[in-house]
Amino acid sequence: MDFDLPAEHAMIRDTVREFCEEEIEPIAQEIEDEHRFPEEVFAELGDLDMMGVPVSEEYGGLGGDQLMYALVTEELGRVSGGIGLSYAAHVSLGSKPIELFGTDAQKEEWLRPLAEGEGMGAWALTEPGSGSDASDMDTMAVKEGDEYVLNGTKQFITNASVANSVLVKAVTDPEAGYDGISTFIVDPEDDGFEITTVWDKMGLNSSPTCEIQLDDVRIPEDRLLGEEGEGWTQTMKTLDGGRISIAALSVGLAQGAYEAAKDYAGEREQFGQPIAKFDAIRDKVVDMHRKTERARLLTHKAATEYDKGESVTRESALAKLDASEAAREVAEDAVQVLGGYGYTEDFSPQRFYRDAKLMEIGEGTSEIQHVVLGQQLGL
Template sequence: MDFTLPDEHEMIQDVVRDFAETEIGPIAQEIEEEHRFPEEVFEELGELDLMGVPAPKECGGAGGDYLMYAVVAEELGRVSGAVGLSYVAHTSLGLMPIVNFGSDEQIEEWARPLAEGDEIGAWALTEPSSGSDASDMNTMAQQDGDEYVIDGTKQFITNANVANSVLVKAVTDPEAGYDGISTFIVDPDQDGFEVTTVWDKMGLNASPTCEIQLDGVRVHESRLLGEEGDGWTQTKKTLDGGRISIAALSTGLAQGAFEAARDYATEREQFDRPVSKFDAVRDMIVSMDRKIERARLLTQKAATTYSDGKDVTRLSSMAKLDASEVAREVAEDAVQVHGGYGYTTDFPPQRFYRDAKLMEIGEGTSEIQHVVLGRELGL
């Protein structure tokens, strides 16, 4: 069993790390304070052929596996949680469902521009009245000739106001329960599609989170993803991959917070010696490193299992649960290591701390992960 990254993955890791430190790091706090989606960063990610890492080359992607994708997500999260979040939402949720479930025509028209970095993708599942019970949706899609008419409201949709396509979940058969949910590829420029709110958040404000209103949006039947009623099955499969990307992003946030704390502790002196020489601080930093290594190993195991085509529900849920909690714990300790400076925006731990909290909420809360894991264990 080899725990080292393949050479190609290490090369990609070096490229992304250099890019993140050079191009994203200097503006990470600025774009957060300005609540600005950094379009220029995503254009450059496209030029580096990183906007479709796990998508096959014939779809416009890089043809990488999910381990490579996890490496990229971690490196972005290490510098900016907001950039990392919009990146994984675009890839896991906006792009890969079209790659995995779309027709050849849909892949060419909608997936290729996303994978090549020319466009940004989004996914619309959650509604104002349905959070953890995501299947309890009110958005309806009624067929009218060769079109579907979609009406409803979607909540907490990442990238919605910068997206060129949004995968919308809607009920096509109210009597069929889970089997009555379908997925539609929606163009945000269509009549009836409106972003009604861009939320101010605790963190991750450079990654837009939106409420969208669909009022009589007409979608041709050629934009039904898969068949009618496939939506919930597609959702579960998509979330398996999505949770791995959140685990990788969480690991990156933890790594960034850890490095900031370690560097500060070795430079900051009190009582004529670095604070890292004090047992309380040293033990805190050692614990951070231990937790991160555990989260990374679990995440990479889940990513590798996913790429092997095996059932990954248990591992992806476990990786997401563990890594998201580690991110929050490590970021909180990083603030503590910095003392009063950790509470200021002049130092990055406060940003990692605020960003990390969402990792325990998005793509299924920690509580929902326990439900999933219990079900996987037959409990």
Template sequence: MNFSLPDEHRMMRDSVRDFCEAEIEPIAQEIEDEHRFPQEIFDELGRLDVMGVPIAEEYGGLGGDQFMYALVCEELGRVSGSVGLSYAAHVSLGSKPIELFGTEAQKEEWLEPLASGEGMGAWALTEPGSGSDASDMNTTATKDGDEYVLDGTKQFITNASVANSVLVKAVTDPDSGYDGISTFIVSPDDDGFSISTVWDKMGLNASPTCEVQLDGVRIPEDRLLGEEGEGWNQTMKTLQGGRISIASLSVGLAQGAFEAAKEYAVEREQFGQPISKFDAVRDMIVAMHRKTHRARLLTHEAAWRYDQGERVVDESALAKLDASEAAREVAEDAVQVLGGYGYTEDFAPQRFYRDAKLMEIGEGTSEIQHLVLGRELGL
């Protein structure tokens, strides 16, 4: 069993890391304070050819695998949870489903601009009343001749206010339960599409989280992704890869928090010696390292198995559960290591701490991951 990174993966990781440290890290707190989506960063990521890492080259992507994509998510999260979240939502949720389920014409029109970095993607599943039961949706798509008419509200949609396309889940057959849900490609330029709220959040405020209104949005029937009634199965397949990206982002957050705490502990002196020499601080930092490394191994295994074409419901849920909780725990301990400084915005741990909490909520809460894993274990 070889745990070393293939050369092309290592080169990609190092290239993205250099970019992150030079271009994103210096403005990470600034864009949070301003609640500003950093379009210039994503334009540059497009020029670096990483906006479609796991998308085939024929559709404008890099042609990389899930493992390479996971490494990119981790490096972005290591400096900015917001940039990492918008990136992961763009790739896993806004772009990958079009490659997996779309027609050649849909891929040419909608996927290529996303994968090449010319636009941003979004995915609209959650509704105001659905919570963890994402299948409980009121948004409808009614067939009218050669068009569909969409009506409803979508909630907590990442990137919706900056997206060029949004994949919307809607009910096409109210009597068919899961089999009555379909997916549609919607443009923010379509009449009746509007952003009613961009939420101020506990963290991740440089990544827009929106409420979307669909008021009689008419779209041609060729915007149906796949067939009618396939929307829920598409969702389940999408989330296998999506949860790996959130796990990777979580590992990055944990790594960034760990590095900040370790650097501070080595430099900060009390009672005539670095605080890293005190058992309480040293043991805390060792535990942070252990949690981060464990989460990374679980995440890399899930990504590797995904690339082998395996069903990774168990592995992706386990990686997402462990890495998201590790990110929050490591970031909290990083704040503690820095003491009063850790509570100020002059130091990064407070940002990692606030950002990490969403990792336990988005793309299936920790409680839902326990449910998924229990089912996989036959419980």
């Protein structure tokens, strides 16, 4: 059991960390305040070959593995949850399914620009009435000749307003249940595709979260990803990897909040000494470190098992559950350590706190992770 990162992984992590500290950290609060998607940051990530880390080099990616991708996502989350979220959605949800399930022609046309950083990807599963029961789907795709016609509404879709392609889940056979769901590659320029809402949120406002309306969107049959009826199986496999990325993002948020609290506690003096010397603050910071390290270990284990080709439903759910809750708890404690300053936007803990809450909701709530884990444990 080797806990040391391979040299290439450490090099990528250090490169991204330097970029984050120099280019993202100085604007992290600004882009949140402005609710602005920072296109320039993602262009620079493309220049660094980071937009397709786990995608094969054959289609423009870096050819890295899930662990390397988790490290990049963590570093982004350490300075900006919004940038980390859009990055994770682009890679895990918008790009990777095309590599896993697409034809060579689809990979060349749709995956390559995403992996090379020439565009953003998105994935549209959730609907206004579905929530945790994501299979309860009203969006329909009807075959007419050599085209499919899509109608429906998708809700809470990350990156949709800035995406070059959106992977849309739709029902092709209403009588087949899970086996009646399929996946389609939709171009936002297609007639009938409309972004009807970009939500203002509690946090993560540099990452657009959208409602999509599909009104008689006609797409050629070669935009079907895989075969009809494979959409739900694809979704389950996609979420195994996606939950690892959310776990990694959560670890990054926790790390950023922990570092902010530790630095402040070492500098802030009360009663003639740094507040870190007081048991109440020291113990809080120690617990923040413990929770962050535990979440990181679970995340790296899940990523490593994924890279071995093992089934990681249990590992990814466990990592996502633990890391997301750790991120929220650590960020909350960071606000408390900074006291009144922690509640101001001049300091980062308030942003980490607001950003962390979504980690317990997106890509399966904590409650759903308990359901998944119970099933995996035979309960």
